[in-house]
Amino acid sequence: MYKIRIIGAGLAGSEAAIYLAKKGYNVDLIEMRPKYTTKAHTTSLPAELVCSNSLGSADILNASGLLKKEAEILGSALFEIANATSIPSGNSLSVDRFGFSNEVEKTIKNYKNINIIREKYEKIDDTTPTIIATGPLTSDELCNEIKAKFGQSNFHFFDAVAPIVEKKSINFDKAFYASRWDKGDADFINCPMDKSEYENFYNILINSQRAKLKDFEANYFEGCMPIEVMASRGKDTLRFGPMKPVGIFDKRIKTEFKKHQFWAIVQLRQDDKMANLYNLVGFQTNLLWSEQKKLIHSIPGLENANIVRYGVMHANTFINSPQILNKYLQTKKYKNIFFAGQLTGVEGYCESIATGLLAAINMDLYIKNKQMITLSNNTMLGALTDYITYSEHKKFQPINSNWGIINELSEESGKIKDKKYKNTLRSQRATEEIQKLKDNIKE
Numbered sequence: 001m002y003k004i005r006i007i008g009a010g011l012a013g014s015e016a017a018i019y020l021a022k023k024g025y026n027v028d029l030i031e032m033r034p035k036y037t038t039k040a041h042t043t044s045l046p047a048e049l050v051c052s053n054s055l056g057s058a059d060i061l062n063a064s065g066l067l068k069k070e071a072e073i074l075g076s077a078l079f080e081i082a083n084a085t086s087i088p089s090g091n092s093l094s095v096d097r098f099g100f101s102n103e104v105e106k107t108i109k110n111y112k113n114i115n116i117i118r119e120k121y122e123k124i125d126d127t128t129p130t131i132i133a134t135g136p137l138t139s140d141e142l143c144n145e146i147k148a149k150f151g152q153s154n155f156h157f158f159d160a161v162a163p164i165v166e167k168k169s170i171n172f173d174k175a176f177y178a179s180r181w182d183k184g185d186a187d188f189i190n191c192p193m194d195k196s197e198y199e200n201f202y203n204i205l206i207n208s209q210r211a212k213l214k215d216f217e218a219n220y221f222e223g224c225m226p227i228e229v230m231a232s233r234g235k236d237t238l239r240f241g242p243m244k245p246v247g248i249f250d251k252r253i254k255t256e257f258k259k260h261q262f263w264a265i266v267q268l269r270q271d272d273k274m275a276n277l278y279n280l281v282g283f284q285t286n287l288l289w290s291e292q293k294k295l296i297h298s299i300p301g302l303e304n305a306n307i308v309r310y311g312v313m314h315a316n317t318f319i320n321s322p323q324i325l326n327k328y329l330q331t332k333k334y335k336n337i338f339f340a341g342q343l344t345g346v347e348g349y350c351e352s353i354a355t356g357l358l359a360a361i362n363m364d365l366y367i368k369n370k371q372m373i374t375l376s377n378n379t380m381l382g383a384l385t386d387y388i389t390y391s392e393h394k395k396f397q398p399i400n401s402n403w404g405i406i407n408e409l410s411e412e413s414g415k416i417k418d419k420k421y422k423n424t425l426r427s428q429r430a431t432e433e434i435q436k437l438k439d440n441i442k443e
């Protein structure tokens with residue numbers, strides 16, 4: 001039987017190893033801990049949860065809950081273990097931290113065809129089918145190797161993400177499409193402020209609390225200025241930076257020609273292929289999420305904005321998946337090499353497990369010379385994979401599961417106001433598609 005190499009016994013790597021071992025492959029699972037460790041791991045256990053012990057919502061009407069359900073249908077071993085080691089936590093799936101990782105280790109060790117090799121992987125061998133799942137804290141040597149093989153500009157050491165909102169929640173009585181000085185297409189959505197609105201926004205911003213960076217993260221952000229830091233340099237700094245109003249006009253309002261119609265403007269840029277999501281340009285931020293919500297809702301036009309992704313700044317190694325990967329999580333350049341987990345630009349425990357599973361399913365099909373699978377954007381896993389591999393991204397930043405990346409139900413569905421009912425229909429549609437796919441890939 002073929003040998004497959006999996007690099008990193010984290011969440012994605014452990015999930016992939018178990019799936020492929022079940023299929024009968026000889027799996028070399030290469031993990032550098034405990035000999036070498038990361039700045040967040042503290043044990044030698046596989047699938048260690050580096051921070052919270054919560055795997056997010058267990059409710060299928062929640063985006064993360066749906067992703068879990070989809071992975072369960074596709075045969076996820078880690079979610080099965082998570083359910084078996086869960087502890088009471090209301091509507092979410094929280095686990096006994098060490099119970100969970102110990103059980104993953106036990107499962108891996110029960111497969112005689114998984115060989116755990118405790119060493120640091122440094123050179124990518126593209127002659128052996130390999131899944132690289134070394135996570136957000138990939139060792140420096142492997143980071144350099146990935147850069148050498150796939151290009152310097154296709155590798156990132158941190159993310160500084162600006163918040164993303166759903167377009168349909170934007171109030172277009174106030175917001176409007178325009179480009180600066182009418183250059184090119186009017187692709188940007190603009191949220192204008194008068195002087196008092198700007199002052200209100202500014203006061204909220206400078207009084208907001210920031211999230212605490214870990215010590216090892218602080219030096220990553222020297223060259224990257226969050227809006228709260230920019231604002232602390234002076235009341236008008238933002239008006240001469242990302243909130244510059246010059247050259248942007250709302251044509252619905254008649255004014256004699258001046259350099260600007262407004263005191264300040266927040267611009268939003270299209271973020272996904274379907275134009276459902278828009279990010280706030282220049283708004284990378286490290287504010288607490290509750291503070292971001294208050295701040296964003298103070299922007300005219302975004303009073304009721306549905307925030308699908310909050311801004312974050314943290315150490316995070318990830319590849320430029322839109323350039324490097326195809327939709328099967330296989331590299332375009334080396335057919336034997338797949339990537340999975342947070343390193344692909346998905347973010348979160350569940351997203352890492354789910355992409356580990358998808359990479360393993362496709363690795364199996366690839367080796368058998370069968371058609372690999374993609375899931376449609378009706379499913380959370382399909383929409384996530386599509387997002388990270390969509391090659392037109394102007395500035396790719398990591399993403400977690402959210403409803404904004406999912407296809408609308410139908411044209412009429414825009415009229416469905418009951419969110420719970422809508423998510424019930426979306427979840428049904430997704431699980432039916434995944435079930436059908438599962439039946440098709442069964443041998």
Ligand SMILES: Cc1cc2nc3c(=O)[nH]c(=O)nc-3n(C[C@H](O)[C@H](O)[C@H](O)COP(=O)(O)OP(=O)(O)OC[C@H]3O[C@@H](n4cnc5c(N)ncnc54)[C@H](O)[C@@H]3O)c2cc1C
Pocket residue numbers: 007008009010011012013030031032033037038040041047048049050051052053119120121122133134135136137138139142315340341342343347348349350352353
């Ligand atoms: C500090 C921190 C806190 C986080 N907190 C949360 C949270 O609370 N909730 C959440 O949902 N997500 C969180 N995340 C994000 C993310 O979901 C987790 O990091 C998740 O563990 C990613 O899964 P993974 O399988 O991609 O990587 P990991 O689980 O990190 O697994 C990667 C493995 O690869 C190994 N490795 C690295 N380099 C090499 C090498 N060269 N050779 C061999 N092995 C190597 C590592 O030792 C590790 O075991 C956090 C991330 C960080 C960095």
